[in-house]
Amino acid sequence: MSDEFELDTDDLTRRMEGAMGSLRTEFASLRTGRASGSMLEPIMVDAYGAMTPINQVGTVNVPEPRMVTINVWDKSLVGKVEKAIRESGLGINPQLNGTIIMLPIPELNEERRRELSKVAGQYAEHARVSIRNIRRDGMDQIKKHKDDMSEDDAKLWESEVQDLTDSYIKKVDAALETKQEEIMQV
Incomplete structure (x- = not known):
């Protein structure tokens, strides 16, 4: 050459x-019927006047194959995180338990x-x-x-x-x- x-x-x-x-x-952000913390990565939460990735306002865990939990660190943000998940288009209905938001993953x-x-x-x-x-x-x-x-x-x-x-x-x-x-x- x-x-x-x-x-x-x-x-x-x-x-x-x-x-x-x-x-x-x-x-990784596409749901496949199995729980995965990465499916929440594209979701942004309006926290403290700025759009913030969901993993920066709480701890994302996958305790079982069909459940994702988010332990929100600041109680005042729980409602905003829940709203962001509902509006994300993932088709998941969040359930609140104090500062923990549970996301049961339905069958597709x-x-x-x-x-x-x-x-x-x-x-x-x-x-x-x-x-x-x-x-x-x-x-x-x-x-x-x-x-x-x-x-x-x-x-x-x-x-x-x-x-x-x-x-x-x-x-x-x-x-x-x-x-x-x-x-x-x-």
Whole structure:
């Protein structure tokens, strides 16, 4: 390969890995019928005049497979945390017990499972688009330096970027398939 041009494939890999990490986080927030503390991560609570993540106003626990509890540290925030959970769209009905909010996780019905499966598909498509954008950036770098290298070198770099992209798209597809199986599992 050419001495004049060296594509930073480590940077492309790091950015694609970032897209995968983001996808994993989004998948973790999807309910699968089993209790998980990560399903509450996207919920923000209006605490002390600022929107605050739910895990910064209380302790989130999973004491049993179908129950999540939040031990709210400040009694004055219990109502706001409850309201944030109700308005989150998770479809969970919080139950109060002093400063502890209990979230019984109901069984998912078939229709809700299909909806969640579609949402997972949308998350995966966003990840694919991110990966393709990173691919485009890599290809643009190669195009800018085409005058500095032979045609063979340019083709080698392009195929390397394409191979990297293909491998990450396969990872997204595999993660989506796993998540959809998990969602549809009764």
